[in-house]
Amino acid sequence: MALTVLLGVFILGLMIGVPVAVTLGLASFAYLSYVGIPVVVMPQKMYAGMDVFVLLSIPGFILAGNLMNMGGITERIIRFANALVGWIRGGLGLTNVGASMLFGGITGTAVADAASIGGVMIPGMKKAGYPADFSAAVTAASSTVGPIIPPSVPMIIVGALSGISVGQMFLAGAIPGILMGFAMMVTTYLIARKKNFPKQPWLGFTEISKSFGGAFWAIAMTGIIIYGLLSGLATPTETAIVASVYAFVVGAFVYGDLPLKAVPKILINSAISSAAILVLVGFANVFGWILVSERIPQAIADAVLTITDNPILVVLIINILLLFVGMFMETIAALIILFVPLLSLAQAVGIEPLHFATFAVLNLMIGLTTPPLGVCLFVCSNIARVPLTPVVKAIFPFLITNIIVLLLVSYIPALATWLPSVMLK
Amino acid sequence: MEKLENTLVLCFRVLIGVSFAVLIAAVLVQVVGRLTSNSPIWTEELTRFALLYVAAIGAGLSFRSGDLVNVDIFCEAFGDAWSRRLRFVSAILTATLSAVLIFPAWQYVKIGQLQTSPAMQMPMHLVHFSVLALLIILFLFSALRAVSIALYGQEGRPVGLD
Numbered sequence: 001m002a003l004t005v006l007l008g009v010f011i012l013g014l015m016i017g018v019p020v021a022v023t024l025g026l027a028s029f030a031y032l033s034y035v036g037i038p039v040v041v042m043p044q045k046m047y048a049g050m051d052v053f054v055l056l057s058i059p060g061f062i063l064a065g066n067l068m069n070m071g072g073i074t075e076r077i078i079r080f081a082n083a084l085v086g087w088i089r090g091g092l093g094l095t096n097v098g099a100s101m102l103f104g105g106i107t108g109t110a111v112a113d114a115a116s117i118g119g120v121m122i123p124g125m126k127k128a129g130y131p132a133d134f135s136a137a138v139t140a141a142s143s144t145v146g147p148i149i150p151p152s153v154p155m156i157i158v159g160a161l162s163g164i165s166v167g168q169m170f171l172a173g174a175i176p177g178i179l180m181g182f183a184m185m186v187t188t189y190l191i192a193r194k195k196n197f198p199k200q201p202w203l204g205f206t207e208i209s210k211s212f213g214g215a216f217w218a219i220a221m222t223g224i225i226i227y228g229l230l231s232g233l234a235t236p237t238e239t240a241i242v243a244s245v246y247a248f249v250v251g252a253f254v255y256g257d258l259p260l261k262a263v264p265k266i267l268i269n270s271a272i273s274s275a276a277i278l279v280l281v282g283f284a285n286v287f288g289w290i291l292v293s294e295r296i297p298q299a300i301a302d303a304v305l306t307i308t309d310n311p312i313l314v315v316l317i318i319n320i321l322l323l324f325v326g327m328f329m330e331t332i333a334a335l336i337i338l339f340v341p342l343l344s345l346a347q348a349v350g351i352e353p354l355h356f357a358t359f360a361v362l363n364l365m366i367g368l369t370t371p372p373l374g375v376c377l378f379v380c381s382n383i384a385r386v387p388l389t390p391v392v393k394a395i396f397p398f399l400i401t402n403i404i405v406l407l408l409v410s411y412i413p414a415l416a417t418w419l420p421s422v423m424l425k
Numbered sequence: 426m427e428k429l430e431n432t433l434v435l436c437f438r439v440l441i442g443v444s445f446a447v448l449i450a451a452v453l454v455q456v457v458g459r460l461t462s463n464s465p466i467w468t469e470e471l472t473r474f475a476l477l478y479v480a481a482i483g484a485g486l487s488f489r490s491g492d493l494v495n496v497d498i499f500c501e502a503f504g505d506a507w508s509r510r511l512r513f514v515s516a517i518l519t520a521t522l523s524a525v526l527i528f529p530a531w532q533y534v535k536i537g538q539l540q541t542s543p544a545m546q547m548p549m550h551l552v553h554f555s556v557l558a559l560l561i562i563l564f565l566f567s568a569l570r571a572v573s574i575a576l577y578g579q580e581g582r583p584v585g586l587d
Contacts, residue, residue, distance in 0.1 A: 017500035017508075018515045019493040022563075025522050042526055043533040043556040050480050056472055059445060059479060060452070234456065237472060241452040268438050269586045271445040274476075275483020276492035279559065282480065330494040372498050 003294055006031040010287075020333040021280040024287040031290055042286050049285025050278050053237075054160040059274035060240025061151045064221065064247045065107030066266045071251020071258035073218040074116045077102045080215040083208045085185070086200035090192020092128055094185050095200075096121045096135075097142040101181040102215070104146035105222035108153060110368050114143035114376040118383045126384070129198050133394040134191070136384035140376040140391070141398030142184050144365040147331070149177035151225050151243075153277070154331055154364070156236070158357040160281070161339045166236040167229040171420040172358045176409045180362070180402060187401045217250045230423055277332060284336040297344035304345055311349040315410050318342055318356075319363055323403075326367025327374075334364050351413075358416035359409045366402050369395055426577055430569055434486065437562065441482040448475035470544045474552050481559035485566030488519065491583025509574065512581040516571035523564035530557040 009030040013023030025042070032039050081098035088094055096117060103113045118139040125135035147154050150170030159169045191197070221243055228239030251258030291297065304317060321342070325334050339360060346356040368376045371392055381391040409415045451471040458464035487493040500511040534557050537550035574581040 013518065014496045015499045016515055016518070017495045017497045017511050018518050019488065019495045021493055022515075022519045022522055023495075025526070026518060029522060029525065038529075039526065040529040040532045043530040043553075043560075046559075047477070047533070047553060047556050050477055051473055053473075056448075056476055059448065059476065063445075234459070238452055238456050238459075241449055242456060244449070245453070264442060267445055268442045271441045271479050272483045272486045272490060272586060273492050275441065275480045276487035276490075276494070278476070278480035279484045279487065279493060279563075282556075282559070328498060329496055333494055373496075 002031055002035045003296075005034045006290060006294075020330070020337075021276075021283045024280075024283040024337070028283070028286040028290055045286040045289050046282035049288075050282045052160050052281075053235075054156060054166055055278065055281065057166060057236035057240040058153055058156055058277055059271060060237060060244050061108060061153060061156070062273050063267065063270040064240060064243040065109060065112065065151075066270050067244060067247035067251050067258065067263075068106050068218060068221060069112050069116055070262060070266055071247060072255040073103070073106060073215070073251075074099075074120055076211070076214040076218060076255070077106075078117065078120055080208075080211040082200065083203050083211045087202040088189065089199045090188050090197040091200040092121065092125045092130060093134070093138045093188035093192060093197065096125070096138050097145075097181055097184045097188060100139075100142035100145055101149060101178070102219060104149035104177060105151075106218055108146055108149070108151040110143045110146045110365065110376050111379060113146040114140055114379045115383070117143065118380050122380065122383045131394070132384040132386045133390035134195075134197075136377075136380035136386060136391045137394035137398060138184075138188055139383075140369050140374070140380040141395055141402065142181070143376045143380075144368050144402065145177050145181050145184075147365055148173045148180060148362055150174060150222070151240075152361070154335055154361045155357075157277070157281070157332055157335055158339060158361060161336070162343060162353050162357055164354055164357060165424075168354060168420040168424060169357060170226070170229060171423055172354050172416045173361065174419055175415050176358060176362055176405065179408070179415065180405045183401045183405050184398055187397050191397060217254050221246055221250075280333060280336060287337070288340055291341060297341040300341050301345040301348045305348060309349060311351065312411070314345065314349045315351065315359075318346060319359070319406065319410055322360060322363040323366060323370075326364040327370045327372065329367075329373070330375075331361075331364045331367065334367075335360065352417060354420065355413040355416045359406060362406050362409055366399065366406065369399065369402075426569075426573060430573075433565065433569070434489070437482050437486055441479060441486065444475050444478040444482055448472055448479065451475060467544045470542055470547075474542075474547070474555075477552065477555040478558070481555040481562060484559045485562040488563060488566045489570070489584060490586045492586070509580060513571060513574045516567045516574065516581060519567035520564050520571060523560045523567060526560050527557065527564070530560050533557070 006027050010023055010027035013026050078099045082095040085094040085098050099117050100113050103117060122135045122139055126132050150173055152173055155169040155173055156166055159166045224246055225239055225243050228234040252260060343356055368374055381388050451468045455468035500508045534550045534553045537553035540549040542549060570581050573579040
């Protein structure tokens with residue numbers, strides 16, 4: 001009965017539209033009151049949930065991404081990507097995907113990617129003769145690589161939930177992110193050939209080197225982050241703050257596109273975004289503590305294992321569940337609620353936590369481009385000024401591509417675990 | 426009403442900016458200390474405490490902006506009038522939860538009176554106070570939204586980041 005109270009309040013709260021963090025708090029409060037546990041445990045658990053070393057790096061990475069985003073990187077990255085792949089059939093579509101991959105190494109948020117790259121690329125593609133729905137679809141689909149290629153806030157959250165280091169998580173996302181990007185480029189090329197989309201003229205190696213010179217300072221931030229984490233010279237928090245200072249210097253003084261008066265606003269908005277994540281983590285820690293004390297993760301694992309203990313089928317069940325939840329719930333909220341219960345199930349059939357964490361994040365990213373709650377889908381159809389339905393149809397081939405990559409990463413653990421095992425020996 | 430909300434938003438935006446600036450400064454001192462082999466021991470603690478206050482102060486602002494995400498697909502499906510009513514219920518539930526947790530959070534603050542932090546020797550009740558502040562601020566902003574819907578005929582939708 002106590003469990004019914006917990007889950008009943010939780011589901012009702014979500015349906016009413018109460019913020020997920022508050023819903024977790026309401027359900028926990030109802031449960032504790034019902035079973036007679038003093039509610040003073042809630043502030044204690046909230047504090048413990050937010051006071052986690054790994055979470056300290058979140059505001060820094062969000063700030064670094066926002067500073068770079070406002071500091072004039074978009075055009076430079078697009079120019080470089082266009083010089084590299086624009087001459088191939090469907091070149092602007094390929095440029096779009098390539099730019100998202102580079103952008104993902106800097107900001108790590110899909111929505112910022114969709115808005116920034118989409119703001120430039122979608123009008124450009126329409127002007128060059130690409131259909132508006134395809135232009136919006138390729139932008140939305142490719143923006144999902146952002147939180148998979150390091151740096152990535154969802155990967156930090158998973159690190160906090162599982163005890164895996166941020167460096168390991170970031171490296172685990174690198175190959176799947178690149179694989180996803182290249183798979184989308186192949187899909188774009190095949191569609192472009194079938195529909196005879198235009199291509200750009202070959203601009204030569206001079207343009208590649210010139211545009212690389214422009215994009216270099218932005219792309220170098222990915223290198224600084226990876227080096228900071230792998231060298232052991234800096235903690236993730238220090239790396240994130242140094243990356244923020246670097247982004248500020250590049251945006252304000254190297255590129256000169258970041259107005260100094262905009263910096264306080266960027267700082268404050270980054271702090272608010274970080275606070276939202278921390279409040280969610282705080283309430284979720286109470287909820288998670290109740291789930292563990294009620295042995296829910298174990299019960300879920302046992303329930304699935306009575307149906308099958310075949311790892312292939314269990315991975316499939318986990319993926320279907322995550323894809324379904326990802327359609328309705330924001331990525332970080334879904335991760336915080338589902339990660340620990342599903343990790344028990346994954347471990348029960350011998351899946352490594354690092355491998356599970358990687359395909360769980362990748363899976364939930366796909367939800368950003370599926371109706372009814374695909375945020376990137378809405379952003380891109382707004383920019384393209386087309387209704388949602390044609391964009392949903394146009395994104396279908398990319399969804400299939402992303403699901404194929406998801407299955408590859410789910411069933412070939414080395415795609416996630418090999419790089420961390422080599423780089424972090 | 427609007428004036429009150431704008432004043433609150435301005436105050437909390439300044440405070441969250443200061444907390445984040447403290448966090449950044451503490452980390453930078455740590456980095457410089459590392460490079461000069463003269464790393465102070467208090468920086469890691471100060472960073473953690475500053476982050477807790479970023480969360481506390483930002484709780485209300487993120488509720489207001491919609492960064493504190495919700496699943497709105499069901500309530501938006503019922504049409505404008507019902508979704509507005511549900512936003513009111515949601516604001517009331519948020520305010521109620523925050524209110525009922527304020528006293529337990531105060532008890533938690535008092536527990537901290539007996540402890541000091543290892544590096545800075547800071548009384549821990551000042552740090553535990555961040556949870557109490559979070560709940561009070563969340564109560565303030567959710568109650569404001571409920572009042573703005575009920576008495577001022579507003580829609581009560583998140584306003585996004587300024």
